[in-house]
Amino acid sequence: MSLHAQDLPSSLVLVGAGKMGGSMLEGWLANGMAPEGVAVLDPRPSDEMTRLCHERGIALNPTTPGAPEVVVLAIKPQLLDDAAAQVNAILGPQTVLVSVLAGKTIGDLRARLPAATAIVRAMPNLPASIGRGATGAAPSGEVTEKQRRAADALLRCVGIVEWLESEDLIDAVTALSGSGPAYVFHLVECLAEAGKAAGLPADLAERLARATVTGAGELLFQSELPPAILRQNVTSPGGTTAAALEVLMADPNGLQALMREAVAAAKRRAGELSG
Template structure:
């Protein structure tokens, strides 16, 4: 169930995208407040047209306070944010690299905190978000947080905050890996004789189409792969290269390990 009252701090690309998803899911605009010192024209127009309070002068403790500012801005913003937190406020943070301990150290009034890590496809409602809750988050608050995060796509609740770094390396950074695959496939197409324009269009359609099929099918990815691989055929010849001992799987394991290691450094 979506909360009756919500304050969003930071209406940049991700914050504004999440707001769009919440409104589409039924969030009450009359109970919604946006605080952003430099809102975009699009956000200002949305607030005016939907009756959403934008940077009101009064300070009222929020039922749910969603933090979508830049992580490096937390220290400077903390006093103003703390004023928005009451004894029953749920704080949801999407600040990359900021742990629950970091948030509580800066926001002295914060008790119930959910740390979430969405990814870029959340901006079109197809995201993958990992979340972890502090012990003070009630069942009702967790259900409300889940409803908000699910408006942007899949939500996975983690058993431990220690898993956030691994999740960041897989789904947080993962879209970049897929975009790189599309780039590399297009470059391979050019090397095989296609024009750059044709290769780019084919690679984009192939990657997005395969992703849509994976989403629509209940079959595991491995089974879908086997279904399009005829023994001795062209796909099998390509997979013999990609699946060799030094191929795609070990390279991705190394890449994810590097991303996880860097996530730990940034949050440490």
């Protein structure tokens, strides 16, 4: 059982059981949350979700789920208006709303869900589906310490959680860790293509690129050393790695400048979507 299991709520309604919502639910159950305290609202649940709810005794689309301690909103952002009346009806005065809807601010949620008082806006990323997510979270002023602990425990079931000083930082989190897995996947594509250009068969280049990035990521995960030190440890002066890094670290056209530009573009777009 997780160290955070004592903070998991005794009653919760999950609204939206797609990839992210389903991954979170599996994480909660694996970390000790009582399934009889969970209800799932989803008009089109997958066969897998239907089976999970049946096997674990989770209420699926109950008529009157009641006012739980926590409501987790995990629907597609464009469905918020359609779901608002149903969600608003189950929010009690002591309920904390945890939203993982991209681009929907706390103000947006208040406008559509007038019964919502305490709100936590969270931005997880795709590796949450394997319990290795990175989530940034921002609470409204009404969130109590107990509610924050409950939200923290729920989000930590699928990875790390960083609490933000202001909701204004959510767009930057979206640009960095929210979109970040796609940057890494593209890195593998580019590395494999470079290997192919260097003379390797395409399938071999892709296998080596994939193993290199996943292995380096696991090393970074297990090590307490800063990434700069890990980089230096694998770089011999005058060697092959140093020759490659001279290209990647070139100023002003190196990887750092390109990545800064990419994250800035993603942040601008996040601001446009939430405006």
